[in-house]
Amino acid sequence: MGLLVEGVWQDKWYDTxxxxxxxxxxxxxxxxxxxxxxxxxxxxxxxxxxxxxxLACPWAHRTLIFRKLKDLESHISVSVVSPxxxxxxxQFDGFTGATVDHLYGFDHLHQLxxxxxxxxxxxxxxxxxxxxxxxxxVNNESAEIIRIFNGSFDDLTGNRRDFxxxxxxxxxxxxxxxxxxxxxxxxxxxxxxxxxxxxxAAFNELFSTLDWLDSHLAQNRYLAGNRLxxxxxxxxxxxxxxxxxxxxxxxCNLRRIADYANLSGYLRxxxxxxGIAETVDFNHxxxxxxxxxxxxxxxxxxxxxxxxxxxxxxxREHLQ
Ligand SMILES: N[C@@H](CCC(=O)N[C@@H](CS)C(=O)NCC(=O)O)C(=O)O
Numbered sequence: 604m605g606l607l608v609e610g611v612w613q614d615k616w617y618d619t620x621x622x623x624x625x626x627x628x629x630x631x632x633x634x635x636x637x638x639x640x641x642x643x644x645x646x647x648x649x650x651x652x653x654x655x656x657x658l659a660c661p662w663a664h665r666t667l668i669f670r671k672l673k674d675l676e677s678h679i680s681v682s683v684v685s686p687x688x689x690x691x692x693x694q695f696d697g698f699t700g701a702t703v704d705h706l707y708g709f710d711h712l713h714q715l716x717x718x719x720x721x722x723x724x725x726x727x728x729x730x731x732x733x734x735x736x737x738x739x740x741v742n743n744e745s746a747e748i749i750r751i752f753n754g755s756f757d758d759l760t761g762n763r764r765d766f767x768x769x770x771x772x773x774x775x776x777x778x779x780x781x782x783x784x785x786x787x788x789x790x791x792x793x794x795x796x797x798x799x800x801x802x803x804a805a806f807n808e809l810f811s812t813l814d815w816l817d818s819h820l821a822q823n824r825y826l827a828g829n830r831l832x833x834x835x836x837x838x839x840x841x842x843x844x845x846x847x848x849x850x851x852x853x854x855c856n857l858r859r860i861a862d863y864a865n866l867s868g869y870l871r872x873x874x875x876x877x878g879i880a881e882t883v884d885f886n887h888x889x890x891x892x893x894x895x896x897x898x899x900x901x902x903x904x905x906x907x908x909x910x911x912x913x914x915x916x917x918x919r920e921h922l923q
Pocket of ligand 1: 604605630631659660661662663692726727728729730743744745746
């Protein structure tokens with residue numbers, strides 16, 4: 604675990620000292636669009652882009668889901684890092700279910716960041732959307748990469764399914780905002796907190812938001828009503844990791860998702876959606892968190908449980 608400072612790798616854990624023990628996520632630095640507009644540097648083209656992901660990472664997982672839902676698999680290639688994020692950060696080490704760096708054969712993801720910008724300062728995160736033609740990072744912010752996948756390649760794929768429809772945007776944005784701060788990032792705020800107060804504040808916000816989501820989903824099939832949108836997929840990647848990792852490793856243990864009447868069925872429905880189960884790798888997920896976060900789990904023992912069954916009936920057909 605570490606970061607780049609003016610292109611040089613430094614092995615450092617998150618600094619929570621300056622924020623009263625609170626974990627503050629750094630903003631992503633590469634924020635380009637892909638568009639057909641004449642002045643766009645990055646145009647939608649088949650075979651031009653490559654996605655770097657970790658199967659463990661909830662943010663990267665979003666992008667793999669959208670690549671699948673939008674029929675982009677034959678147009679955008681992928682490299683999968685090892686779940687072990689150690690002193691040199693994300694790496695390619697031959698771990699089962701990971702790949703090599705298909706483009707450059709790098710051992711570490713930070714080499715890709717310095718290839719894009721030799722003076723880069725900041726964290727070296729997944730996902731990364733890479734342009735093979737310009738040898739540049741297009742974007743490393745998952746929220747933006749999924750919007751690119753949602754809309755920019757439709758003419759190429761003929762897949763016009765829209766997970767961010769115009770008429771629901773306001774509602775989706777407001778749900779995303781709440782879910783991002785209290786749930787997606789909320790589990791990290793609880794898990795990486797280094798003071799009791801910071802942990803408890805994140806914990807309380809997380810569970811009050813999960814309680815709200817559970818009651819919302821008692822009446823609504825999906826977060827924005829009866830239509831499946833990006834808001835659901837953004838929540839899904841946190842929910843699917845919750846009982847296996849966040850409940851124990853990040854001490855988010857007031858309740859499990861399995862204990863929530865509606866959230867549990869909703870999680871199963873999304874997991875059973877065509878193509879999604881194959882994007883979920885519990886081996887990488889558990890291994891990454893328990894093995895890489897030595898500050899939280901110094902023995903690096905990866906728990907053998909819990910049993911998580913997401914294949915049973917979801918019973919949500921009656922909600923429209
Ligand atoms: N805002 C980014 C966050 C990505 C992120 O934090 N990814 C984690 C893995 S789950 C990471 O690569 N962390 C490495 C680090 O912080 O050094 C996004 O959503 O794309």
